[in-house]
Amino acid sequence: xxxxxxxxxxxxxxxxxxxxxxxxxxxxxxxxxxxxxxxxxxxxxxxxxxxxxxxxxxxxxxxxxxxxxxxxxxxxxxxxxxxxxxxxxxxxxxxxxxxxxxxxxxxxxxxxxxxxxxxxxxxxxxxxxxxxxxxxxxxxxxxxxxxxxxxxxxxxxxxxxxxxxxxxxxxxxxxxxxxxxxxxxxxxxxxx
Amino acid sequence: xxxxxxxxxxxxxxxxxxxxxxxxxxxxxxxxxxxxxxxxxxxxxxxxxxxxxxxxxxxxxxxxxxxxxxxxxxxxxxxxxxxxxxxxxxxxxxxxxxxxxxxxxxxxxxxxxxxxxxxxxxxxxxxxxxxxxxxxxxxxxxxxxxxxxxxxxxxxxxxxxxxxxxxxxxxxxxxxxxxxxxx
Numbered sequence: 001x002x003x004x005x006x007x008x009x010x011x012x013x014x015x016x017x018x019x020x021x022x023x024x025x026x027x028x029x030x031x032x033x034x035x036x037x038x039x040x041x042x043x044x045x046x047x048x049x050x051x052x053x054x055x056x057x058x059x060x061x062x063x064x065x066x067x068x069x070x071x072x073x074x075x076x077x078x079x080x081x082x083x084x085x086x087x088x089x090x091x092x093x094x095x096x097x098x099x100x101x102x103x104x105x106x107x108x109x110x111x112x113x114x115x116x117x118x119x120x121x122x123x124x125x126x127x128x129x130x131x132x133x134x135x136x137x138x139x140x141x142x143x144x145x146x147x148x149x150x151x152x153x154x155x156x157x158x159x160x161x162x163x164x165x166x167x168x169x170x171x172x173x174x175x176x177x178x179x180x181x182x183x184x185x186x187x188x189x190x191x192x
Numbered sequence: 193x194x195x196x197x198x199x200x201x202x203x204x205x206x207x208x209x210x211x212x213x214x215x216x217x218x219x220x221x222x223x224x225x226x227x228x229x230x231x232x233x234x235x236x237x238x239x240x241x242x243x244x245x246x247x248x249x250x251x252x253x254x255x256x257x258x259x260x261x262x263x264x265x266x267x268x269x270x271x272x273x274x275x276x277x278x279x280x281x282x283x284x285x286x287x288x289x290x291x292x293x294x295x296x297x298x299x300x301x302x303x304x305x306x307x308x309x310x311x312x313x314x315x316x317x318x319x320x321x322x323x324x325x326x327x328x329x330x331x332x333x334x335x336x337x338x339x340x341x342x343x344x345x346x347x348x349x350x351x352x353x354x355x356x357x358x359x360x361x362x363x364x365x366x367x368x369x370x371x372x373x374x375x
Binding site for chain 1: 195196199200202203204207210211214215217218219220
């Protein structure tokens with residue numbers, strides 16, 4: 001039990017998918033201009049990522065095995081795209097409100113490298129099913145947390161007096177770098 | 193090699209089957225509210241509300257982006273029906289978007305028409321028949337009376353003719369009850 005908790009905390013803070021693995025930077029930069037959209041994006045990603053890591057574990061374990069390991073990337077992409085599409089249809093039917101909230105961000109997740117990265121890392125680290133799920137959920141929570149934090153900072157930054165050459169994306173990049181430095185402070189918190 | 197192909201094909205077929213099933217099982221038919229609002233709007237496609245047609249206006253109302261009193265052809269009656277459907281207080285028609293006129297159709301004075309096709313381009317419902325340098329005419333049954341063709345005509349040969357009551361469009365009048373004050 002303790003091992004699982006440590007794994008979760010470790011993926012959220014120490015091995016944060018954006019801040020220490022530098023994956024999923026495109027939505028991190030693209031969808032962090034407003035707080036509300038970043039929350040929606042975080043929700044959608046959490047949902048898909050947890051599902052995707054579970055499914056891809058099953059595929060990797062029971063379909064690919066050790067002989068066909070070179071098919072991992074290819075098959076994971078297919079499955080993730082399928083899951084995203086299915087989720088979109090399901091949510092559209094069952095919860096129009098949630099569909100409205102997630103909106104365009106749901107299909108965008110298909111091309112999110114963090115969503116492909118986590119199942120691949122799972123396979124590499126030879127996690128079991130529960131570990132895979134936790135790793136997926138933890139990565140997604142970490143991603144959402146960082147995204148929301150960053151969106152908050154960027155909203156404040158709108159009002160800041162930034163030198164002209166640094167305005168826009170460049171100051172966002174610098175801020176992301178500083179945040180990443182700050183997250184290095186978590187290293188050593190959990191040993192896995 | 194063969195196993196790899198089979199595995200990938202299997203995954204593709206499975207994902208495809210699930211998606212195909214989901215597409216049928218979780219089919220969503222447009223926004224029902226938009227359909228209902230659109231059914232109340234008069235379908236003149238005149239654009240007086242500031243939206244490019246009745247359906248976009250209906251979508252805007254459904255999203256809460258537009259007020260319900262912007263449709264002059266629908267008149268007070270239309271506003272009342274919309275208010276009833278949406279459960280809000282009816283309000284008077286917004287006069288800044290135009291005033292309600294009796295239902296009429298456009299009429300082209302064919303002896304004046306020079307065949308410039310400007311009115312054809314303006315017509316939102318394709319109710320004007322004609323070609324370049326040929327005289328144009330209005331298909332009265334298709335005309336919604338939106339008046340969009342009147343302004344572009346360079347020779348002012350289009351006029352709006354109020355519809356006369358005939359067997360085709362006569363409608364039983366709503367009964368009017370005289371209420372007597374009792375006490």
